[in-house]
Amino acid sequence: MTRIIPIVVVIAVALVACLPLLGDNYLLRLGTMFAMYAVLALSWNIIGGFAGYPSFATAAFFGLGAYTGAILQGAGIPMIVAWTGACVMALVFAVLLGMAILHLKGHYFAIASLVVAEVLLEIATSWTGLTGGGMGLNLPVLQISIEAQARLFFYAMLTIAVLALLMNWLVSRGKVGFALRCIRQNEDASSMVGIDTTFYKVTGFGLSAILVGGAGAIYASWVFYIEPADVFSVLLSVKPIVMAMLGGAGTVLGPVVGALVFIVMEELVWRNFLSFHAAVLGLLIVGLIFFLPNGILGLVRRRRAAGLKPEEEGAA
Amino acid sequence: MSLLTLENVSRSFGGLNALDAVDMQVSPGEIVGLIGPNGAGKTTLVNVVTGALRPSAGDIRFEGRSIAGKKPHQIGRMGIARTYQVVQPFPEMTVLENVMAPATFAARAEDMRTARLKSMEALEFVGLAGSAGTIAAELTLAGRKRLELAKSLAMNPRVLLLDEVNAGLNTAEIDGALTLIRRIADNGVTVIIIEHLMKVVMTLCSRLVVLHHGAKIAEGTPDEVSRDPHVIEAYLGTRYSRNLGAREAAHD
Numbered sequence: 001m002t003r004i005i006p007i008v009v010v011i012a013v014a015l016v017a018c019l020p021l022l023g024d025n026y027l028l029r030l031g032t033m034f035a036m037y038a039v040l041a042l043s044w045n046i047i048g049g050f051a052g053y054p055s056f057a058t059a060a061f062f063g064l065g066a067y068t069g070a071i072l073q074g075a076g077i078p079m080i081v082a083w084t085g086a087c088v089m090a091l092v093f094a095v096l097l098g099m100a101i102l103h104l105k106g107h108y109f110a111i112a113s114l115v116v117a118e119v120l121l122e123i124a125t126s127w128t129g130l131t132g133g134g135m136g137l138n139l140p141v142l143q144i145s146i147e148a149q150a151r152l153f154f155y156a157m158l159t160i161a162v163l164a165l166l167m168n169w170l171v172s173r174g175k176v177g178f179a180l181r182c183i184r185q186n187e188d189a190s191s192m193v194g195i196d197t198t199f200y201k202v203t204g205f206g207l208s209a210i211l212v213g214g215a216g217a218i219y220a221s222w223v224f225y226i227e228p229a230d231v232f233s234v235l236l237s238v239k240p241i242v243m244a245m246l247g248g249a250g251t252v253l254g255p256v257v258g259a260l261v262f263i264v265m266e267e268l269v270w271r272n273f274l275s276f277h278a279a280v281l282g283l284l285i286v287g288l289i290f291f292l293p294n295g296i297l298g299l300v301r302r303r304r305a306a307g308l309k310p311e312e313e314g315a316a
Numbered sequence: 317m318s319l320l321t322l323e324n325v326s327r328s329f330g331g332l333n334a335l336d337a338v339d340m341q342v343s344p345g346e347i348v349g350l351i352g353p354n355g356a357g358k359t360t361l362v363n364v365v366t367g368a369l370r371p372s373a374g375d376i377r378f379e380g381r382s383i384a385g386k387k388p389h390q391i392g393r394m395g396i397a398r399t400y401q402v403v404q405p406f407p408e409m410t411v412l413e414n415v416m417a418p419a420t421f422a423a424r425a426e427d428m429r430t431a432r433l434k435s436m437e438a439l440e441f442v443g444l445a446g447s448a449g450t451i452a453a454e455l456t457l458a459g460r461k462r463l464e465l466a467k468s469l470a471m472n473p474r475v476l477l478l479d480e481v482n483a484g485l486n487t488a489e490i491d492g493a494l495t496l497i498r499r500i501a502d503n504g505v506t507v508i509i510i511e512h513l514m515k516v517v518m519t520l521c522s523r524l525v526v527l528h529h530g531a532k533i534a535e536g537t538p539d540e541v542s543r544d545p546h547v548i549e550a551y552l553g554t555r556y557s558r559n560l561g562a563r564e565a566a567h568d
Contacts, residue, residue, distance in 0.1 A: 175421075181409070182417050185406040185407055185408055186406055186407075189405075190417070191388040192397075193422050194471065196387075
């Protein structure tokens with residue numbers, strides 16, 4: 001089983017990468033959104049899933065990345081460099097922020113992280129000289145065909161989505177993931193067994209930001225125009241959590257599965273509930289907490305574990 | 317040469333002196349019993365030594381170096397391990413993974429394979445090797461206490477602080493735990509044990525330290541301490557000492 005999964009993942013990624021061949025721009029846009037959601041959910045998974053810290057800071061990293069990318073590109077810096085700069089900016093910001101708020105636990109941490117995006121939104125709105133304020137910011141238009149642009153941004157998003165997946169896989173197998181899982185289950189005991197909890201939490205928080213910053217910058221280049229309320233929207237913090245929980249928080253593939261199910265629902269169901277789709281989102285969260293505490297993958301795993309003896313399960 | 321030295325260590329919570337100018341020296345290879353009534357400051361002492369709490373005053377030295385104010389993970393890596401009165405497993409992990417955490421982080425095993433080998437060794441030592449694949453939350457209380465021991469042993473400790481490892485165990489389980497603690501000490505680990513069962517303390521410990529209201533009121537061999545009038549008044553009670561006297565008279 002464990003040997004088949006990587007092959008299935010590679011095939012799935014290859015199939016998604018063939019999406020432009022269909023020549024359907026609507027599907028390609030959806031594919032780009034899916035890749036972006038996957039980046040956000042996979043990134044949140046590091047701090048929220050592995051470490052169990054309910055971060056609502058995703059929107060802050062996303063917006064910061066979007067503005068960093070937009071401002072750098074506006075200054076004439078090449079797009080790829082601007083995207084990289086956005087990753088670095090989000091990482092540095094997350095490390096500093098993490099050192100300030102990661103000693104808070106549970107609800108307190110959630111609220112502190114939620115406020116950050118609001119503060120950045122206010123700054124972006126007021127600092128008209130740099131960000132264009134509430135009027136928003138236009139990005140340089142690329143001198144290539146619409147189809148070529150759609151393909152470019154799709155592959156850019158897909159690339160960092162794959163990077164995010166790789167990051168989750170490496171973290172889950174390595175020391176960082178082990179430390180974060182210990183911290184989630186018992187933080188006091190973790191420090192007693194020699195885990196530098198501050199270091200690993202800040203590392204996890206930084207990892208949960210870096211690619212989100214990149215996604216924000218790519219998003220900005222993709223839509224040509226950003227405004228504070230758009231890229232610092234609280235929904236950008238909530239949706240990744242729902243996606244990760246939907247698929248299975250703390251697992252490598254869960255957030256991707258969640259992102260896929262989520263975007264399908266967003267397109268198929270919510271189009272028919274335009275006026276109250278926020279209510280549907282709320283109901284979905286409540287339903288998740290009650291019926292699927294371990295997500296879709298949790299359900300599959302429990303089924304499988306039920307058929308195994310404890311020793312086999314431990315070896316798997 | 318003392319391995320662990322507490323010098324004038326105090327810790328207060330608001331107006332309450334949980335530890336009040338405690339001096340204590342532990343030599344390598346000793347099994348020291350820490351006794352005293354509830355609220356005497358025994359667990360606070362363990363917390364202060366392991367870095368969970370900062371001392372309000374005084375100094376703690378381990379192998380000559382001051383460790384007062386250091387973080388728990390730093391102290392753990394130096395070779396001071398503890399178990400908790402209320403067991404603290406990582407509930408969703410397997411027993412083996414639970415032990416691999418200290419092997420990986422405190423004892424800094426080179427890789428996961430080494431950590432796994434070391435952890436299996438520790439599990440075999442405490443007799444839990446058969447449950448290596450069990451989820452920790454599913455163990456019995458006695459099993460979880462053994463798991464705590466295995467976790468602290470995987471840290472390669474020089475000093476092990478045991479906070480009421482026997483609480484809640486039945487007589488047979490206590491005998492098993494005592495054998496284990498003796499074997500740990502035989503392997504060269506210095507043990508400090510908090511214990512309410514006088515039978516355990518009297519047979520296991522080479523030396524006792526008695527705390528009362530945060531202050532050290534007596535120190536010495538189990539015999540000396542059990543005759544100390546302050547200890548009898550504060551902790552043992554007159555009936556215990558009379559019984560002890562009667563038992564000894566019967567032996568003579």
